[in-house]
Amino acid sequence: xxxxxxxxxxxxxxxxxxxxxxxxxxxxxxGHRKGTQAVEHILKAAEDFGVxxxxxxxxxxxxxxxxxxxxxxxxxxxxxxxxxxxEQLVKRGMRLRVLGxxxxxxxxxxxxxxxxxxATQAFDKLTVGLALNYGSRTEVVDAVKAITRDTxxxxxxxNELDYDVFRQYLYTKExxxxxxxxxxxxxxxxxxxxxLQSAYSEIYLSDVLWPDFDQAEFxxxxxxxxxxxxxxxxxxxxxxx
Ligand code: IPE
Ligand code: IPE
Ligand code: MG
Numbered sequence: 001x002x003x004x005x006x007x008x009x010x011x012x013x014x015x016x017x018x019x020x021x022x023x024x025x026x027x028x029x030x031g032h033r034k035g036t037q038a039v040e041h042i043l044k045a046a047e048d049f050g051v052x053x054x055x056x057x058x059x060x061x062x063x064x065x066x067x068x069x070x071x072x073x074x075x076x077x078x079x080x081x082x083x084x085x086x087e088q089l090v091k092r093g094m095r096l097r098v099l100g101x102x103x104x105x106x107x108x109x110x111x112x113x114x115x116x117x118x119a120t121q122a123f124d125k126l127t128v129g130l131a132l133n134y135g136s137r138t139e140v141v142d143a144v145k146a147i148t149r150d151t152x153x154x155x156x157x158x159n160e161l162d163y164d165v166f167r168q169y170l171y172t173k174e175x176x177x178x179x180x181x182x183x184x185x186x187x188x189x190x191x192x193x194x195x196l197q198s199a200y201s202e203i204y205l206s207d208v209l210w211p212d213f214d215q216a217e218f219x220x221x222x223x224x225x226x227x228x229x230x231x232x233x234x235x236x237x238x239x240x241x
Contacts, residue, residue: 004049004222004223004226005225005226006049006050006051006222006226007051007178007179007180007202007222007225008051008052008053008176008179009051009052009053009054009055009175009176009177009178009179009180010046010051010053010054010055010178010179010180010181010182010221010222011054011055011056011057011129011178011180011181011182011193011194011197011198011201012042012054012055012056012057012181012182012183012184013057013181013182013183013184013187013190013191013193014035014038014039014056014057014058014184014210014213015183015184015185015187015209015210016031016184016185016186016208016209016210016211017031017032017034017035017209017210017211018031019031019185019209020034020035020209020210020211020212021034023209028070029070029073029074029077031211032073032074032077033077034211035210035211036077036081037211038210038211038212038213038214039056039081040085041213041214041215042054042056042213042214042215042218043094043126043128044215045214045215045218045219046126046218047092047094047125047126048215049218049219049222051126051222052124052126052127053126053127053129053175053176053178054126054127054128054129055099055128055129055130055131055172055175055178055194056128056129056130056131057131057134057191057193058078058130058131058132059074059078059100059131059132059133059134060131060133060134060135060191060192060193061100061101061133061134061135061137061138061192062135062191062192064133075105075106075109078109078132079106079108079109079112082109082112082113082116083112085116086115086116086119086120089116089119089120089123089128090119090120090123092125092126093123093124093125093126094120094123094125094126094127094128095120095121095122095123095124095125095126095127095128096113096116096117096120096128096130097117097127097128097129097130097174097175098113098117098129098130098132099129099130099131099132099134099139099171099172100131100132100133100134100135100139100171101133101134101138101142102132102133104133105132105133109132113130113132127174127175129172129175131171131193134171134192134193135192136192136193136194136195136196137192137195139170139171139196140170140196142169142171143166143169143170146169147161147166147169167196170196170197172194172197177197177198177199177200177201178194178197178198178201179201179202179225179230180201180202180203180204180221180222180225181193181194181198181201181202181203181204182204182205182206182218182221183203183204183205183206184206184207184208184209184210184213185206185207185208185209185210186205186206186207187205188205200230200232202225202228202230204221204224204225206220206221
């Protein structure tokens with residue numbers, strides 16, 4: 001078997017938990033619970049395929065507009081997921097990074113996130129970015145605020161500002177741009193996810209609902225990625241000469 005061209009960074013819009021629950025005659029939260037199991041399978045798959053960075057879109061800034069009970073249940077599920085996963089992450093040399101406006105999350109969740117980030121900060125086998133209270137537009141606004149502050153306080157010279165400097169102000173500063181973005185559940189939109197970072201990402205849409213997304217589906221996405229020609233503005237001829 002020829003070796004697949006493996007993306008350095010895969011970002012996933014994990015969508016379809018609610019529809020999965022509905023199809024199984026279950027409350028929506030059961031879809032989210034099953035979705036956390038899919039996360040475990042995909043972390044294992046990423047590890048096995050040698051992907052170095054994976055970002056998971058778990059909660060958007062717009063998701064606060066869901067029914068209060070669903071939001072509360074999601075936060076609880078997140079807390080128990082973090083408690084369960086810390087040991088596994090450490091054991092497997094995986095590093096957790098949170099992307100988003102974390103200060104607006106419940107205090108218990110913030111504490112757990114900080115604790116897990118600290119416990120895993122020395123690892124580099126797989127960096128797991130967890131996008132929580134994430135939205136690209138708020139990310140850009142936060143970046144512009146920080147840049148303004150740094151400029152006013154003399155830490156940054158505006159003449160030096162280019163995209164390489166700008167990207168250092170994004171939540172994703174420690175990760176390369178995603179090579180591949182996967183969205184499950186058949187939806188064809190980015191929903192405010194990594195809008196700048198996806199400038200040259202390959203996009204893979206799967207009809208599978210997130211709770212059913214497994215190692216084989218992940219493998220199919222990697223295979224599709226490997227067959228794509230990424231031109232970054234050049235001509236196809238330039239790439240082969
Ligand atoms: C994705 O599944 C999980 C979150 C957005 C938190 P959804 O909950 O959006 O599932 P659908 O789209 O309603 O099926
Ligand atoms: C995007 O899914 C957010 C996450 C996967 C966390 P949504 O289900 O919230 O997106 P829309 O509302 O269908 O665009
Ligand atoms: Mg959805």
